[in-house]
Amino acid sequence: MNETEFFKALADPTRRAVFERLAGGEMNATDLRQGFDLSQPAMSQHLAVLRTAGLIAEQKHGRNVLYRINPDGVAKIHRWLSRYNAFWPSRVDDLKQLLKEMDQ
Amino acid sequence: MNETEFFKALADPTRRAVFERLAGGEMNATDLRQGFDLSQPAMSQHLAVLRTAGLIAEQKHGRNVLYRINPDGVAKIHRWLSRYNAFWPSRVDDLKQLLKEMDQ
DNA sequence: AAATCATATAAGCCTGTGCTTATGTATTTA
DNA sequence: TAAATACATAAGCACAGGCTTATATGATTT
Numbered sequence: 695m696n697e698t699e700f701f702k703a704l705a706d707p708t709r710r711a712v713f714e715r716l717a718g719g720e721m722n723a724t725d726l727r728q729g730f731d732l733s734q735p736a737m738s739q740h741l742a743v744l745r746t747a748g749l750i751a752e753q754k755h756g757r758n759v760l761y762r763i764n765p766d767g768v769a770k771i772h773r774w775l776s777r778y779n780a781f782w783p784s785r786v787d788d789l790k791q792l793l794k795e796m797d798q
Numbered sequence: 799m800n801e802t803e804f805f806k807a808l809a810d811p812t813r814r815a816v817f818e819r820l821a822g823g824e825m826n827a828t829d830l831r832q833g834f835d836l837s838q839p840a841m842s843q844h845l846a847v848l849r850t851a852g853l854i855a856e857q858k859h860g861r862n863v864l865y866r867i868n869p870d871g872v873a874k875i876h877r878w879l880s881r882y883n884a885f886w887p888s889r890v891d892d893l894k895q896l897l898k899e900m901d902q
Numbered sequence: 903a904a905a906t907c908a909t910a911t912a913a914g915c916c917t918g919t920g921c922t923t924a925t926g927t928a929t930t931t932a
Numbered sequence: 933t934a935a936a937t938a939c940a941t942a943a944g945c946a947c948a949g950g951c952t953t954a955t956a957t958g959a960t961t962t
Contacts, residue, residue: 701809706920707802717882723939736921738940743919757929757938768885775879778821781872810950827909840951842910847949861908861959 697774700767703747708732709740713763716750720762801878804871807851812836813844817867820854824866 704710712726727737741761744750749767753760808814816830831841845865848854853871857864 697814698809698811701805701814702919705802705805705809708920710801710805714881717885724937733922734939735923735941739920742940759939763882763885765885768879768882771879775872775875777818778867778872781821781867781869806949812950828907837952838909839911839953843950846910863909 697770700747700749700771703743703749706740706743709744712737712740713744713749716761716763720753720760722755722758722760724758726761801874804851804853804875807847807853810844810847813848816841816844817848817853820865820867824857824864826859826862826864828862830865 704713708730711730715721715726723734723737723741726741727734730737732740741750741752745752745761747767748764748770750761751764753762808817812834815834819825819830827838827841827845830845831838834841836844845854845856849856849865851871852868852874854865855868857866
């Protein structure tokens with residue numbers, strides 16, 4: 695799970711859409727294809743890229759495979775981004791507000 | 799400046815290295831090449847990709863061009879990432895600490 | 903004005919990526 | 933046990949991406 699792999703994984707619009715859908719809850723590959731004009735192997739390949747990048751995790755359930763977001767992947771992007779904290783000062787107030795809301 | 803462009807821009811190790819170097823301070827293309835085994839056009843092309851993605855900004859100074867990080871680009875990644883706040887709860891405490899430090 | 907310097911652009915090459923169809927492999931159902 | 937289901941893997945194709953060399957452009961120096 696290196697940085698190049700996860701940025702490459704997120705550089706594809708279809709994969710970002712899959713990732714966003716998984717943020718709403720775990721799902722198997724067949725259900726994920728709903729709304730995408732994409733063959734079954736294409737989806738399978740996208741999921742493999744996201745999994746290799748450490749962005750999603752999988753769990754076998756009989757002949758189905760449930761996919762879900764891997765929090766470690768998200769944390770890793772955040773850690774990378776935090777090196778550049780100094781460059782988004784205008785966002786700090788928004789973030790303070792967000793944390794305040796999360797406390798309630 | 800769309801999401802695909804900036805994730806693609808950061809998906810290349812050389813471009814991430816350039817971006818990180820610029821985080822230390824603005825610099826022109828010739829100075830940026832120091833330490834990279836890269837032709838002048840290759841660096842120029844990388845800078846164009848970063849600029850198109852909105853990650854860096856340029857400013858002409860005579861026959862030199864100074865490059866620097868564009869805070870809007872960093873803010874944009876942060877905004878994208880903030881959709882997945884729910885997935886890095888362990889980071890929230892670190893962030894609170896950071897904001898506390900910034901207030902001092 | 904001519905030479906030099908900093909950078910950009912053009913064209914071509916090779917590799918990587920995303921797609922497809924075809925096929926393989928478990929697992930479940932009839 | 934045979935058929936169907938859910939998914940992965942393989943092979944091949946078309947296009948995108950990163951590199952190179954060659955050349956253009958504009959600013960500076962001599």
